[in-house]
Amino acid sequence: MYPINVTITKVIKETPSTRTFVFDRHFDEAIAGQFVMVWIRGVDEIPMGLTNKNSITVQKVGDATEKIFELEEGDTLGIRGPFGKGFTLPGKDERILLIAGGVGTVPIAHLAEYASSAGICMSTILGARNADELLFVDHFTSCGELHITTDDGSAHRCGFVTDILAETDIKAYDRIYTCGPEMMMKAIFGMLEKEDALEKTEFSLHRYFKCGIGVCGACCMDKQGLRVCKDGPVFNGSQLIDSEFGNYMRGPSGNKKQF
Amino acid sequence: MIDITGIEFKNPTILAAGIMGTTGASLVRVAKEGAGAVVTKSIGPEPKEGHKNPSMIDLGGYGFLNAMGLPNPSYPDFRDELAIAKKDAGTPVIASIFGGTEEEFVAVAQGLLESEPDAFELNVSCPHALGYGASVGSNPDAVETITKAVKDAVDIPVWVKLTPNVTDIVSIGEAAQRGGADAVVAINTVKGMAIDINSGYPILGNRFGGLSGHAVKPVAIKCVYDLYTALDIPVIGVGGVYTWEDAIEMMMAGASAIQIGSAVYEGLEVFSSVATGIENFVSEKGYSDVTEIIGIAHERI
Numbered sequence: 001m002y003p004i005n006v007t008i009t010k011v012i013k014e015t016p017s018t019r020t021f022v023f024d025r026h027f028d029e030a031i032a033g034q035f036v037m038v039w040i041r042g043v044d045e046i047p048m049g050l051t052n053k054n055s056i057t058v059q060k061v062g063d064a065t066e067k068i069f070e071l072e073e074g075d076t077l078g079i080r081g082p083f084g085k086g087f088t089l090p091g092k093d094e095r096i097l098l099i100a101g102g103v104g105t106v107p108i109a110h111l112a113e114y115a116s117s118a119g120i121c122m123s124t125i126l127g128a129r130n131a132d133e134l135l136f137v138d139h140f141t142s143c144g145e146l147h148i149t150t151d152d153g154s155a156h157r158c159g160f161v162t163d164i165l166a167e168t169d170i171k172a173y174d175r176i177y178t179c180g181p182e183m184m185m186k187a188i189f190g191m192l193e194k195e196d197a198l199e200k201t202e203f204s205l206h207r208y209f210k211c212g213i214g215v216c217g218a219c220c221m222d223k224q225g226l227r228v229c230k231d232g233p234v235f236n237g238s239q240l241i242d243s244e245f246g247n248y249m250r251g252p253s254g255n256k257k258q259f
Numbered sequence: 260m261i262d263i264t265g266i267e268f269k270n271p272t273i274l275a276a277g278i279m280g281t282t283g284a285s286l287v288r289v290a291k292e293g294a295g296a297v298v299t300k301s302i303g304p305e306p307k308e309g310h311k312n313p314s315m316i317d318l319g320g321y322g323f324l325n326a327m328g329l330p331n332p333s334y335p336d337f338r339d340e341l342a343i344a345k346k347d348a349g350t351p352v353i354a355s356i357f358g359g360t361e362e363e364f365v366a367v368a369q370g371l372l373e374s375e376p377d378a379f380e381l382n383v384s385c386p387h388a389l390g391y392g393a394s395v396g397s398n399p400d401a402v403e404t405i406t407k408a409v410k411d412a413v414d415i416p417v418w419v420k421l422t423p424n425v426t427d428i429v430s431i432g433e434a435a436q437r438g439g440a441d442a443v444v445a446i447n448t449v450k451g452m453a454i455d456i457n458s459g460y461p462i463l464g465n466r467f468g469g470l471s472g473h474a475v476k477p478v479a480i481k482c483v484y485d486l487y488t489a490l491d492i493p494v495i496g497v498g499g500v501y502t503w504e505d506a507i508e509m510m511m512a513g514a515s516a517i518q519i520g521s522a523v524y525e526g527l528e529v530f531s532s533v534a535t536g537i538e539n540f541v542s543e544k545g546y547s548d549v550t551e552i553i554g555i556a557h558e559r560i
Contacts, residue, residue, distance in 0.1 A: 001317050005457035037313065041460045045312035078455060078462075080316070210327060211315035215524050217279035217300070218330065225279070225288030252308035254281040254300070254332040 003039045003078025008071055014057060015133045018103060019069060022055040027082055031089065032111035033179075033204055033234040036081030037212045043067045047209045047229070049107040050082065057135070059103040083212055084233050087111050087177055087202055090120050094174035098140065099161050099188060101127040101180025107204050107234075108179050109136040116142055123147075123173070125164045127180065131155030162187045170195045179204035182259055186246030189237060198237030205233050207249055218254065221245065261295075261549060263493050263515050264416035264441035266351045266377050268295040270534035271549060272506070275497050275520035276301055276355035276380060276420065277327065283343025289523075290348035293531030297348060298518065299341065301355040301382040302371065303391070304363045306333040310387070311464030316453060322472030322499070323521050324451050326387040326465035329357060334370035341374035351377035353418065359390045361408035368409050378415055381405060381440075384422035384447035386469045393422040393447070399434035406438025416441040418495065423475075423482055424450050432486045432494075442493040444518065445482045449475050472521040475499045480512045487513025487554050501525065503536020510537075513554040 006023035013019055027036065030050050038056060039045040044064040051057045058068050071077070087107070090096045096115060100108035105126065115122045116139070123144030128134040131154040140146045147164045148156035157163070161180070165188060170176070176197065178188050185203050192201050207228040210218040214230025221228060222244040226235070248256045261268050273296045279285045280300035290297050309330030316324050331337065334356075344352045354376035358364040368379055383402050385392025395401045402419065410417050419435035421428055423446040432443045448469025453462045461467065479498025486494045496514030500506050501522040509517045522529045541549050 001319055002453065002462065003313070003316075003455060005455070039313055039462075041455070041458050043311075044464065045314075076457065078458075080313075210309065210312065210330065211325065212312075213315065213317060213524060215278055215323070215521065216315060216325075216327060217281050217285045220279065220282045220285035220288075222282065222284045225282065225285035227279075227285075250281070253306040253330050255306055255336055 001080055003080050006077050006079050008073055008075050008077065011071070011073060014135055017133065018057055018059045018135060020051055020055050020057045021068065021071065023077065025079070026053045028053055030082040031086030032114050033086030033107045034082040034084050035233060036079050036083065038068070039078030039080070040064050040067045041078060047212060050110060051106050052110055052113055057103070057106045080212070084229055085231065087204070087234050088175070089114060090175050092118060092120060094120065095172060096120060096122045097168070097173040097176045098122055098124040099165065099176065099178040099180070100124070101161055101184045102129070102133070103135070104180030104204070105135040108177060109139040111177055112139045125149070125161045125168070127161040127184070160184070162191060165191055170197050174200060176201040178202070182206070182246060189240065189246065192237060198241065201237040202234050203237060203240060205235060205245070208252055218250070261516065263495070264378060264418070266296070266416060268351060268516065270295040271510070271516035271537060272530045272534050273495065273516055273518045274298055274530070275518035276382065278520045278523050280355070281331070281340070283340040283347070286344040286352065287347045289527060289530065290350040292527040293534055294350060295516070295534065296351040296353060297344065298353040298355050298380055299337070299344070300331055301329055301357045301385065302331045302334050302337045302367060303329060303357045304333060304367055306336065307331055313462055313464055316462055317524070318453070318472070320473070322470055322474040323524070324453050324463060324468045324470055325448070326463045326468030328465060329385060329388045329391060334367045338371060338374045341371060341376060345375055353378045353380050355380045355382050355420070357382040357385065357391050359395070361405045364405050365408050365412045368413050372413060376415065378418055378441070379409060379413065380418040380420050380444060381409060382420055384420045386422060386424050386448055386450045387465050387467060393424055396422045396431065397425045399430050402431055403434040403438040406435050406440050410439035418442040418444050420444040420447055422447045423478055428482050429485050429489045432490055436490050436492055440492060442495055442515070443486060443490065444495040444497060445486055446475070446479045446498045449478055471498070473499050473501065476505060480508060483509060483514050484512040484556065488557065500533065501529065503533045503540060506533050506537055507540055507552065510552050511554070511556040513557065515553055
């Protein structure tokens with residue numbers, strides 16, 4: 001597939017470091033947790049989660065995302081996808097717990113949007129560095145509870161999502177979904193492993209992608225050789241036992257980088 | 260079991276270089292899926308990040324274009340990955356290596372020897388890495404010199420992977436043979452390019468790259484056929500093999516074994532399905548052995 005040309009119809013400043021770019025093409029087939037390859041012509045192509053069927057939410061972290069931040073309404077991008085394996089969508093009668101941190105809130109918000117529209121009850125633990133960086137709070141209002149934490153205490157509870165998780169009755173949920181910084185997810189993984197709840201938990205991971213379509217192997221994880229771009233980016237917790245998750249990842253050359 | 264350059268393979272399917280080959284774990288995974296042998300990602304003297312993305316696109320049914328740019332962690336950092344593959348794959352593991360000069364090739368080969376690869380495959384054929392690959396491999400003298408230098412430096416088989424982006428691939432194959440190559444591997448990708456008509460930008464980060472997949476199979480078949488005629492050493496066929504029928508066709512052209520690359524996109528079970536298909540074909544047609552079909556097309560004139 002050649003990249004599909006999309007025109008930006010709206011730019012929304014979500015927080016000081018994140019913006020949502022809405023475009024004129026709906027990827028209706030996309031499941032929450034899948035990703036698209038976003039081509040910033042002449043610069044680079046990077047994987048991004050879809051915020052919903054026709055938008056991406058970007059945090060400024062490097063050359064490519066900095067260029068995206070310069071784009072305005074009427075500018076264009078190339079998009080390939082959706083790719084990868086998304087979240088296992090919950091059944092109508094299942095109770096779900098969402099745990100999101102930082103820009104990892106993007107795929108979780110997409111899932112929450114699905115759950116809301118399907119009338120599924122969800123509880124959410126949402127974390128950010130500070131009050132200004134909280135993302136998509138309004139996506140998580142459903143019949144369950146919404147717990148918010150900020151690292152500096154500038155909004156709601158001061159602390160981390162794991163502080164709330166420690167007080168949560170894990171057994172009350174049929175499915176648990178999480179996305180955020182890998183060290184946050186690693187801490188969650190440890191807690192849920194102790195609770196014997198990894199089988200019902202899904203983690204959305206980030207690795208360096210080259211081909212993005214499961215051929216080159218640049219994003220393969222130890223020790224099973226799972227391809228994050230094709231076998232993931234969403235993995236069941238049990239797939240991550242005894243893996244590199246939370247310890248290291250590989251950079252563009254394939255060299256290991258410790259977390 | 261088949262024997263190629265003194266290495267025993269349980270079946271003639273081999274994972275091609277550059278596919279799922281950056282880590283030991285992924286090589287092991289492919290071997291467990293049924294590949295008869297695996298080839299690593301091409302490893303060079305220094306860590307290399309490769310080209311900017313997009314580095315690979317699906318052309319929609321007829322193939323792929325890629326320009327990875329030889330990303331690799333360098334041989335000192337790949338030793339452990341190779342050792343993992345050797346320990347757990349249960350198949351031969353071939354180390355693909357590249358360099359810009361014969362000294363670099365020799366340094367990389369010697370540097371990886373302690374992890375005990377079963378053979379080296381010299382990448383003198385990547386079409387889009389300036390100063391490496393086909394820049395070296397389109398010159399017969401350079402191919403002969405490099406092959407000889409690596410052969411003199413190591414005591415395991417040396418295969419040479421050839422580029423089709425030359426006027427006469429046979430002359431390059433002959434150069435590899437003169438240098439002492441134990442086998443040639445043909446072909447690497449065919450130079451290609453794609454342009455986004457909305458913006459006018461070439462799509463690949465490197466602007467151009469290499470075509471693989473279904474579209475290159477007829478090119479590969481012809482190259483294998485010609486090399487089989489001219490050389491005394493085994494030819495390993497690669498290019499557009501997706502099914503057992505493709506593999507049989509390649510072997511009838513003269514390939515002793517076949518490598519599979521792009522078809523991994525369809526699923527890793529491709530190795531077992533191709534291997535089983537070859538086996539069934541050989542038995543249904545009444546051949547005593549798979550080796551009987553190698554080069555058979557040369558007898559049908």
